[in-house]
Amino acid sequence: MKKIVEIKNLRKTFCKGDICVANSLNLDLIEGEIFTILGTSGSGKTTFLRMLAGLEKPDSGEISIDQEKVFSNNINLEPNKRKVAIVFQNYALLPHINVASNILFGSNASKEKLEVILEKTKLKGHEKKYPHELSGGQQQRVALARAIINKPKILLLDEPLSNIDTELRNILRTELKEMIREFNITALFITHDKEDAFFLSDRIAIMHGGDILQVGTAKELYNNPKTLYCASFLGKITKIDENSYIRPENIKISENGQIEGIVKENIFYGNFNEITIFANGQNLIVNSSDENLKVGDIVKLSFEDRIMKF
Numbered sequence: 104m105k106k107i108v109e110i111k112n113l114r115k116t117f118c119k120g121d122i123c124v125a126n127s128l129n130l131d132l133i134e135g136e137i138f139t140i141l142g143t144s145g146s147g148k149t150t151f152l153r154m155l156a157g158l159e160k161p162d163s164g165e166i167s168i169d170q171e172k173v174f175s176n177n178i179n180l181e182p183n184k185r186k187v188a189i190v191f192q193n194y195a196l197l198p199h200i201n202v203a204s205n206i207l208f209g210s211n212a213s214k215e216k217l218e219v220i221l222e223k224t225k226l227k228g229h230e231k232k233y234p235h236e237l238s239g240g241q242q243q244r245v246a247l248a249r250a251i252i253n254k255p256k257i258l259l260l261d262e263p264l265s266n267i268d269t270e271l272r273n274i275l276r277t278e279l280k281e282m283i284r285e286f287n288i289t290a291l292f293i294t295h296d297k298e299d300a301f302f303l304s305d306r307i308a309i310m311h312g313g314d315i316l317q318v319g320t321a322k323e324l325y326n327n328p329k330t331l332y333c334a335s336f337l338g339k340i341t342k343i344d345e346n347s348y349i350r351p352e353n354i355k356i357s358e359n360g361q362i363e364g365i366v367k368e369n370i371f372y373g374n375f376n377e378i379t380i381f382a383n384g385q386n387l388i389v390n391s392s393d394e395n396l397k398v399g400d401i402v403k404l405s406f407e408d409r410i411m412k413f
């Protein structure tokens with residue numbers, strides 16, 4: 104598997120060292136994968152993406168893209184020499200020029216290439232329209248087409264799905280994933296949204312306070328988080344003793360359960376119920392399909408294997 108991006112000991116601090124946004128980061132991206140940096144606001148995602156693109160200068164470390172060193176002690180290639188392209192949040196389309204001109208903006212791609220890309224992004228017939236005449240999905244495709252026309256080695260996507268309402272967002276992210284697969288390009292997303300990360304990514308890195316805490320597939324991270332922070336960031340957990348935790352779906356209410364508890368609350372969420380049960384001297388959160396349990400009912404619980412220890 105070919106490494107398209109190699110990052111070694113990348114460091115960046117702001118405000119005379121007060122805020123460390125990249126704390127000796129190490130990361131490799133593999134050709135063709137969709138990779139996501141997932142983190143809360145202020146965790147350092149944008150700075151990381153900007154350093155990769157050459158828009159922010161790291162303090163130290165190394166970045167290679169497609170086997171070429173683009174940043175090190177004595178190298179700092181300009182953004183346009185780095186074989187990267189960015190799709191910005193809100194797409195950053197130029198409002199006063201049409202679709203074709205937006206796609207060709209800053210590119211010396213041929214008319215033939217434009218035709219191919221219009222075809223592939225399903226924008227044929229829309230090339231003379233202006234951005235405000237396009238749907239959200241079409242605008243996203245123009246932004247993608249513009250990013251991809253120069254055949255970058257890596258496509259960087261800066262929270263492209265934020266500020267979009269849920270219904271459209273589901274459509275856009277499906278389309279986005281299909282397009283990226285269609286172009287067979289390596290992509291790096293940054294997002295704070297766990298669901299987007301799970302939907303889009305082959306692998307995910309969890310970022311927090313300028314550190315990459317863990318890298319893995321969504322399943323690996325969810326089922327085997329290395330730290331309490333990663334565990335709770337990716338989904339609800341409930342404490343079962345001093346240093347053991349479990350996810351609500353891994354506690355079962357059953358006749359044969361070994362632990363007795365009393366129902367404190369039962370909340371209906373449509374496809375499951377979230378039940379708070381007081382057992383072993385504490386409140387446990389349990390996901391169940393049992394809509395009929397009432398406050399005060401006595402139940403028996405058992406824990407499935409997936410106990411996490413931190």
Ligand SMILES: Nc1ncnc2c1ncn2[C@@H]1O[C@H](COP(=O)(O)OP(=O)(O)OP(=O)(O)O)[C@@H](O)[C@H]1O
Binds near residue numbers: 117122295
């Ligand atoms: N140019 C700058 N000067 C000083 N501090 C900065 C600068 N850029 C970012 N920071 C600080 O660095 C930290 C990380 O910022 P960054 O934008 O990389 O985080 P983020 O994870 O992308 O957050 P968000 O999701 O809110 O964009 C924040 O505390 C931010 O205030």
